Amino acid sequence: MTADAMPLSQGIKIDWTRLIALFTGVGLFLAIYYSPPWSDAIDPLGKHFVLSTQGKGALAVFALAGTWWVFEVVPIGVTSLVIGVTQALFLIRPAKEAFNDFMDPAVLFIFASLVIGLVFNKTGLTKRMAYKMLALVGEKTTTIYLGVFLLIALLTHIMAHTGVAATVYPLLLAIYGLYEEGDKPTKFGKGLFMGMAYVCGAGSIITLLGAARGIVALGFFKEMAGTEVSFFQLTYYMAPLGWTMVFLLWIYFCVVMKPEKPVIVGLRERVSELSKNLGPISKNEIISLAIVGAAIVVMSLQVMIPPLRALDKSAIFLVSTILFFVLGILDIDDLELIPWNIVLLFAGAMSIGYCLWQTGAAEWLAINWLALFQKAHWLIFVLGVAFFVLVLTNFIMNVAAIAISLPVALVTAKYLSVAPDVVMFSSLATAGMPFILLVGAAPNAIAYDSKQFSTGEFFMYGIPPSLMLMAVLALMCYVVWPLMGMPVLIK
Numbered sequence: 001m002t003a004d005a006m007p008l009s010q011g012i013k014i015d016w017t018r019l020i021a022l023f024t025g026v027g028l029f030l031a032i033y034y035s036p037p038w039s040d041a042i043d044p045l046g047k048h049f050v051l052s053t054q055g056k057g058a059l060a061v062f063a064l065a066g067t068w069w070v071f072e073v074v075p076i077g078v079t080s081l082v083i084g085v086t087q088a089l090f091l092i093r094p095a096k097e098a099f100n101d102f103m104d105p106a107v108l109f110i111f112a113s114l115v116i117g118l119v120f121n122k123t124g125l126t127k128r129m130a131y132k133m134l135a136l137v138g139e140k141t142t143t144i145y146l147g148v149f150l151l152i153a154l155l156t157h158i159m160a161h162t163g164v165a166a167t168v169y170p171l172l173l174a175i176y177g178l179y180e181e182g183d184k185p186t187k188f189g190k191g192l193f194m195g196m197a198y199v200c201g202a203g204s205i206i207t208l209l210g211a212a213r214g215i216v217a218l219g220f221f222k223e224m225a226g227t228e229v230s231f232f233q234l235t236y237y238m239a240p241l242g243w244t245m246v247f248l249l250w251i252y253f254c255v256v257m258k259p260e261k262p263v264i265v266g267l268r269e270r271v272s273e274l275s276k277n278l279g280p281i282s283k284n285e286i287i288s289l290a291i292v293g294a295a296i297v298v299m300s301l302q303v304m305i306p307p308l309r310a311l312d313k314s315a316i317f318l319v320s321t322i323l324f325f326v327l328g329i330l331d332i333d334d335l336e337l338i339p340w341n342i343v344l345l346f347a348g349a350m351s352i353g354y355c356l357w358q359t360g361a362a363e364w365l366a367i368n369w370l371a372l373f374q375k376a377h378w379l380i381f382v383l384g385v386a387f388f389v390l391v392l393t394n395f396i397m398n399v400a401a402i403a404i405s406l407p408v409a410l411v412t413a414k415y416l417s418v419a420p421d422v423v424m425f426s427s428l429a430t431a432g433m434p435f436i437l438l439v440g441a442a443p444n445a446i447a448y449d450s451k452q453f454s455t456g457e458f459f460m461y462g463i464p465p466s467l468m469l470m471a472v473l474a475l476m477c478y479v480v481w482p483l484m485g486m487p488v489l490i491k
Contacts, residue, residue, distance in 0.1 A: 018073055032059055033060040035056070049367055061086050062395060072456065077340065077341040077348075080346075083352050084099050092355065113442065115321045115338065117169050125289065126174045131271045131278070133147060134175065156206070161432075165442060166446060176188070180264075185452045189450065201435070206238045217402045217428045244472055256461065295316050299317075342449050345448075352395065366409075381416055386427055386470070387430070389402065394439070410423060422487070429476075
């Protein structure tokens with residue numbers, strides 16, 4: 001008998017952890033929603049920001065969803081449905097708005113990404129790529145970690161991190177299949193898939209191609225600071241931070257998720273044999289590669305060719321999904337293989353994100369938090385801003401986290417004589433690495449589909465890398481970036 005379960009008559013057990021988490025989430029929601037009005041937030045200019053009843057309701061839903069997601073009280077997709085339902089029933093937002101977010105373009109991007117993974121798996125492309133990779137990195141499991149992480153980081157330099165996760169995920173399934181532990185969770189499996197999610201974030205901050213958040217942040221920066229940051233300037237400052245985190249994450253997983261087997265004996269021979277058994281590349285594999293490659297090229301060119309920016313990334317990616325069915329690579333039975341739990345998870349994340357944003361709750365939080373650092377040392381202020389973005393981006397879209405916090409931070413920075421550059425770059429860095437909750441980024445949700453870890457494990461194992469990120473960021477702000485020429489104080 002475990003501490004979390006007590007047997008009743010006829011062998012029925014009560015999962016006390018689940019029950020406590022369930023009622024804690026509901027209790028937090030009711031306590032926040034029905035609490036008396038909260039104090040106004042006051043910015044450095046003395047302007048008051050009232051937290052409306054709807055804003056307080058958004059924070060209540062935020063607390064409920066966060067608790068249920070971490071402890072998996074119900075399937076994570078069902079918790080997402082609760083987000084929409086509570087908004088509608090408690091009049092926090094109109095039902096049409098709350099549930100419209102469930103079909104946001106970002107959610108459809110996740111759906112299209114999962115379809116690509118399904119296609120790669122069905123056609124055999126994933127196995128082919130996995131075997132080629134393993135032939136290069138060898139039989140040592142920690143070296144396999146390194147090879148996978150380097151591949152992921154490099155791919156995020158030229159394509160969106162969600163697309164990278166969708167492309168690499170089936171490849172990792174094929175690699176894990178050679179570990180010969182079946183579907184059961186192992187340390188190697190946890191390290192492989194959680195590492196994929198974390199490295200997708202670390203790599204994606206280095207170029208503008210890694211995620212949309214970079215373009216949003218630079219847009220705010222140009223408008224408020226009057227300075228334009230070029231594509232290569234962003235990479236110049238972000239590369240040391242991003243690549244430092246990639247190698248630190250490799251060390252972290254080698255230690256914390258040290259594989260049960262140091263070596264997969266005979267891997268090279270087996271990979272060589274399996275590769276031969278695949279035979280020559282098939283027509284469907286070539287077509288699938290061409291379709292996905294074309295979509296990636298178009299999305300990559302959007303940064304450099306202004307007319308292409310009008311094209312929505314989700315629409316571009318969904319064209320690939322449609323073509324897979326038109327050309328007969330997928331059929332209706334394959335739709336049943338889509339992990340709808342993951343799709344719903346991200347749909348709920350979009351809904352709570354927009355809810356916090358539109359009700360003013362997120363802005364109220366940002367102003368209250370940054371007010372704590374108005375008289376602090378400049379480094380403490382910058383890290384305080386970055387930490388707020390880090391926490392917020394674990395719950396809502398990182399684009400929204402940047403849009404909410406950066407304008408407030410840039411205004412406050414002037415009063416502390418802090419240069420806007422260091423505020424923008426540090427915020428952008430933490431916005432890209434949500435290591436705590438699955439809803440923080442699409443790669444996190446995609447990795448969860450491996451069934452190698454629970455949401456609670458993802459939460460706990462994500463805390464040390466988050467602290468590691470803050471330490472590395474402090475080093476960058478105080479030593480590395482100034483040496484590279486970044487201004488940190490206004491003279």
